[in-house]
Structure formats: structure tokens, C-alpha cells
Amino acid sequence: MRVNPTEFHINNLIYIIRSAIQKDAKALSEVRLQIDGETENLDREKGEAFIDEFGFNQIIKEDTESFNSLFLVAEINGRIVGFIRGAGNKLKRMSHRVEFGIGVLKEYWGYGIGKNLLKELIHWADSSGIRKITLHVLETNDKAKKLYENHGFQVEGILKEDKFLSDGNYYNTIVMGRINDRN
Template identity: 30%
Template structure:
């Protein structure tokens, strides 16, 4: 299933199964069946169709939302070896922790919001009539050390856009992990037909602005005194890149 696909169900039971998995994350089939008070035969039939159609997948005995994940890429620098891949539901705790550690200074408000939402919902992947989200992660020895997140509003007038957040743990910066994550996110967005990617950061986050500017992002607008960080008013810098 691709993030930009419109989900249409031709049976209410299949929609109920999907919505349960979306709301609760990867779950054992029997738990879903009992929660929906669905007969074994009917449940087996509908989950088989959802799996066949690439809407759900079963991994380690649990049903979860299926996405077109792409390949797992390996990279090596003089100091570190890392892989970049699409995030899985089981990455949720490590990913939220990495985001919060990476933004420790509180100068990446959008990323902090992403971490709070994912943590409170307890669901990493999201794909419904309101919005969809996907993450790619950089991992060292199976530990998440960086991420790129894309959120896509399902409203027709904004269907060509996606919001991106990106970050790397401080001790792993300087190894091009952020550059590779950004490239992976933009390649994925372009392959799905997005035309514009945007990101907003406080003006005080000069490192993030410089990073994006050096990679072809442009400042589109600025909201004066939009944030209040540590008692001081700070502008919001709204940056974007055309694909």
C-alpha cells in the first residue's frame, strides 16, 4: 500500500479490521477478532483479502499496516556503519526516544510535536481519511540514531504537499546520516508524486536552517514572534523545496 493511495473498502468488516489495526498498532489476529466480535471464518476471509491487497501484513504473528517500504540501504563512513530503512511499528519506542534526545534544546517544535503525537497514540504508521504519515530511520546496531518523517494531509487542495521533519542524535552528526535521510525522504516523496515538501523551524535553530538552505530549500515565509522559547519570542521560518 502506498501512502498516497486512497483507501476504499467494499465491506464494512474489512474496514473495521483495518481501523482497529491503525488505531492499536501491530496486534495478534485473535485479539482483533475478539475485539470486533467477528466469527473465525469471516475474520480469516477478510484478513486474507486485506493481506492480498497489500493493505495489511503479518509479521511475527501480528497484523500491521503494510507500506511500500523500498530497500534497506547500508552506508559506511570512517567512524560509523549505519542502515536506512522504513520504520516499523516495533521501532516506536526507540524512535520517539531518539527524536526527544535529538531535539533536547527544544528548538525543533514540529519534531517535538511529532514525538508527542506518536507516543500518545502508540501507533507509528498512520493512513486514514485525514492524514498519513511514514518514517524512515537510520540505525546503528539496530538502534535508531536518526529519522526522517513525512506527513501527508489527505485534503485534495493540499494533496501535492507533504511536511517533513528530520533529525540525528548529536553523537552521530557529521557522518552524512542527515543528508542520506533527507535524500531518502525526498526520493520517496518524488516517487509518490508529491510536488512540494515543507518544514518549519524557529529562527534560533540556525543549524537546521543552514542544513536545509545548503540543500536547495528556500525560505518561503516568516511568522514574527511565533514561538516563545525560554521566555523569548522567536520567529518561525517556513522553508520548502520543490520536487
């Protein structure tokens, strides 16, 4: 699925949110790798579950052809600085929902990029007949939890001691969901 590009102006920074296209594949591979190394809030350590340019080409192609998947990028002066991917399910019994993952380069935190990527995903989902959006968030990621709650997500469960981080401790993962009951 594709959406029209939207331009945002925040603190003298201009960025565009648009659908991912095939020529973004190499940059997405590099950005995802960098983001994984900048935070422990995500599932992967830097280099784990690496997706190369070919892999991202496949993902973009499949998402573009799917009615219940969306892949958006945030771009500043032609450089991809963040992304969000809402992955739908091909199984009929679960085709009404998408699960998403989001990432923004650390140097661009605080500019509303993550918030606006999320808003664009929610708008697409609500206008496309998607009934439910789900995600997993690390229990210590208070800013993300607050963002999701402010956009209608609720805690649906806790996966206890789900992540083992570099400080040698186990952390819970919070499962959150947002239901669009207007569909």
C-alpha cells in the first residue's frame, strides 16, 4: 500500500514522510543497522537479523502490493532518518490487524518524527479498514509507552523477563494494541 507524501516543519527542521520505494532498500538496510546500535529499546543488537538491500527490496515490493501492510520512511534532504512498518497478516483470521515496528536515528530524536510516522500509520489503518494495530515495547521505554497511550493504545499483556540487556538484567516486554471500532 502507498500513501501520499506529507511534509512536516519542526524546530527549523523540514522532513517528509512517504511510502518506501525500491530505491530506498540500500539506505533502509544501513539505517536499520545504525538504529539497532543506538538503543536497547529494540529487539536486536547491531548486526542481528540483518536485512540487506535485496531483503528490503522484497519487503518493499510485498508491502506495496498488500492491502494490509504499509512501509513509510521519514526523509530529510534525501536522507532516510526513520521508518515505520505496519505488517499485515495473510491469514484470513488475522488479516484485520497489523503489527508495527518503528525506528528513528538518534540524532533526530525530539523532532516528532516517530510521532508523525505513527500518526500516518494510524490514519492509513483507520481509513483502510484495519481494525487493530499492535506492538511490543520495552517496559523501560517510558517515552514510547506514553506516545502510544496518547494515540489510543492500551496495554494488553506483559511478557515477563522477555529481554536480556547488556546491563545483565532481564526486562519485561509490554504488548499494546489499538482497536478501531468504527470499522
